[in-house]
Amino acid sequence: MGKSEIILIIIFFNLFLLLFIVGILVFIRQYKIKRREHNTLIRSQKEVHQKEMLSTQIEIQNQTMQHIGREIHDNIGQKLTLASLYAQQLAFENKAPHINGKIENISSIINDSLTELRQLSKSLTDDTINSLNIHDLIYKECFKVNTLKKCAVHFKTNSREIDLSYEIKVVLYRIIQEFIQNSIKYAKCKDVFVELNKIEGFVFLVLSDDGIGFDATCSSKNGIGLKNMEKRSEIINADFKLTSSNNGTIVTLKIPFNDEK
Numbered sequence: 001m002g003k004s005e006i007i008l009i010i011i012f013f014n015l016f017l018l019l020f021i022v023g024i025l026v027f028i029r030q031y032k033i034k035r036r037e038h039n040t041l042i043r044s045q046k047e048v049h050q051k052e053m054l055s056t057q058i059e060i061q062n063q064t065m066q067h068i069g070r071e072i073h074d075n076i077g078q079k080l081t082l083a084s085l086y087a088q089q090l091a092f093e094n095k096a097p098h099i100n101g102k103i104e105n106i107s108s109i110i111n112d113s114l115t116e117l118r119q120l121s122k123s124l125t126d127d128t129i130n131s132l133n134i135h136d137l138i139y140k141e142c143f144k145v146n147t148l149k150k151c152a153v154h155f156k157t158n159s160r161e162i163d164l165s166y167e168i169k170v171v172l173y174r175i176i177q178e179f180i181q182n183s184i185k186y187a188k189c190k191d192v193f194v195e196l197n198k199i200e201g202f203v204f205l206v207l208s209d210d211g212i213g214f215d216a217t218c219s220s221k222n223g224i225g226l227k228n229m230e231k232r233s234e235i236i237n238a239d240f241k242l243t244s245s246n247n248g249t250i251v252t253l254k255i256p257f258n259d260e261k
Helices: 003-093 097-125 134-148 166-187 223-235
Strands: 152-157 191-199 202-209 239-245 248-256
Touching (some): 003 097, 134 152, 166 191, 166 202, 166 223
Parallel strands (some): 152 191
Antiparallel strands (some): 191 202
16 A cells, blocks of 8 residues: 555545544534523423413412402301391390490491491402503502501502503502502501503503612512512513612512504
8 A cells, every 4th residue: 555545544534533523513513502492492381381370370369359259248248237237136125224335336346347348348359450441440549548548659650541451450450559568567658659651662660669678688578578579570571670778669560562452
């Protein structure tokens, strides 16, 4: 075998080895790409599943609340009404004035409890979320809280006509309720501010108070409420942001919004 033939064999061998190495590199690259695509698909399916689960939880929660409201109205309400009638009859038939006074107090307590239960039943079975737009829902909630005179709730918006789906309305409405309740219960605030604006394909909900705030990195005190708000926001693909200091707490939601009918 001549020298030129040996050189030719070496060249062919090196070329084969180079092609083999390139093939391995291409295979590894394709494998990584497919693995990355597979992981992305798994994450996407997991996110969709979580959103479906959260959406189902909200639907079950609403159905449960309506069931409880009907039970309060149909069962407990009727029993309290009967107890009130018995107390009034007992007061009318009793001849001892000092006992009548106690019976009237009992009747008054029963009637007050009955009134509160009826209001609770109405709020649980009320279908206003479905029938009202988001502006009127927020306005109604703020008005209700203001009548309690525990703090002042201020509502501002750049549009009275923001047509949102039922699911988004439920989520925003519950987040607003949760925030206001937390502010009253924990923040010792005097004012709560609710701002809803429609800007360039997005709806922005900004909730703030002038309370004492808390450490956002260690929110065990009212962490359940905050987690509820954040979890609810995931259902509607909203960007959720929370900041808190000794000057108050701010929650911001940015929700994709399509205004086309």
